[in-house]
Amino acid sequence: MKTAELKLDLFEMLTRLFITLAPWVRRTSLMAAMVLFLFALIPGGVQATWNLSVDGDARYRLTEWEEHDADIHLVGASVRKTFSDNKGDRLILFGLVEAEDNFSDVMLHEVYGQYKGPMGAWNITAGRFGLPWGLLPGFSASRLLYDMPHGAVLGMNVDNGFMLSGVNGPLDYAASITQGYGPRGTPDDLNLSLGTARIGFTPGDTEEFSIGVSAAVGKSIRVHAADPNGDADMNMDKDSALQRAVGGLDATLYLGRWLGRVELSAGRVDHRSMTAGFAAMDYALLPRFDLNFAANLVWHGSEFKDEWFAGFTGKPPWFTIRGGYRYAGNSPSHHEVIFQLYRLFSYNL
Numbered sequence: 001m002k003t004a005e006l007k008l009d010l011f012e013m014l015t016r017l018f019i020t021l022a023p024w025v026r027r028t029s030l031m032a033a034m035v036l037f038l039f040a041l042i043p044g045g046v047q048a049t050w051n052l053s054v055d056g057d058a059r060y061r062l063t064e065w066e067e068h069d070a071d072i073h074l075v076g077a078s079v080r081k082t083f084s085d086n087k088g089d090r091l092i093l094f095g096l097v098e099a100e101d102n103f104s105d106v107m108l109h110e111v112y113g114q115y116k117g118p119m120g121a122w123n124i125t126a127g128r129f130g131l132p133w134g135l136l137p138g139f140s141a142s143r144l145l146y147d148m149p150h151g152a153v154l155g156m157n158v159d160n161g162f163m164l165s166g167v168n169g170p171l172d173y174a175a176s177i178t179q180g181y182g183p184r185g186t187p188d189d190l191n192l193s194l195g196t197a198r199i200g201f202t203p204g205d206t207e208e209f210s211i212g213v214s215a216a217v218g219k220s221i222r223v224h225a226a227d228p229n230g231d232a233d234m235n236m237d238k239d240s241a242l243q244r245a246v247g248g249l250d251a252t253l254y255l256g257r258w259l260g261r262v263e264l265s266a267g268r269v270d271h272r273s274m275t276a277g278f279a280a281m282d283y284a285l286l287p288r289f290d291l292n293f294a295a296n297l298v299w300h301g302s303e304f305k306d307e308w309f310a311g312f313t314g315k316p317p318w319f320t321i322r323g324g325y326r327y328a329g330n331s332p333s334h335h336e337v338i339f340q341l342y343r344l345f346s347y348n349l
Helices: 003-020 023-027 029-041
Strands: 047-063 067-085 088-100 105-116 123-130 158-168 171-178 193-201 209-221 241-255 258-269 272-286 289-300 303-314 320-328 335-348
Antiparallel strands (some): 123 158, 209 241
């Protein structure tokens, strides 16, 4: 593929992604400029491959043993284009659109470009991406039946900005400077910024154990779904932007049939002390059937929130079914039984 044709193809892809598929991003011109900046780094003589993925998450809930509810919890669609040369992957372009709550809430959740240096020693990412914090680089509960504490700790799990990351032997690192607004765009009347960094260590060749330390400082939105220009109930104003200075420790351990994850965070949020703890354990009872356990605890000043989960994951050939019981001590609805039908379709072109 000629270089001129390659850049034209890239330009057409990003134009459709930013304008046709997601008009919500028109006000975030800075994010578009950051992705387009990576065009200058594309080398000649590269090859391109596509990956298209669509996933669906349907749920049934029984709350307080009386109230029933069923909905299309989430539908996601993503496109990834990878440019490679004889030294490996060089540039990745990625976009993810998500529709939640029976398609009533649609957003461009991620859109970024990542330029990869030699052997992954350094990578430059620009756009809207997952923050380098705790377990997030390798694990997310967004399609699972329990929550993680990132809303309380950071305000969101994705943001707009730049990130430098890489791997050097058993060490991996990432540091980002982002706008602090999350996935909903950039209002004109706020001046936020968030710095986030993580260093991880994975000893040995089996990768059965890894540990990481994280830090974040700056000012960011109160909640992940804050919308500066949309629903009045979710609008973001100066009172809902919180000052944050937090540190974290995370670990992942594979031990036979057990898989355990732990994330601990502590610091100050909104000028009050904040401590958060998350733990999840999966046990492979059968080749296609796991038992799942999780706990999510947050102390913020005098407030305490807790969530406990026990359930299962079954993986028949054509879909994934999850179910379980969730107890939330701080919620008016303490008891919830949930069943999920999940399916991911992924195609390489």
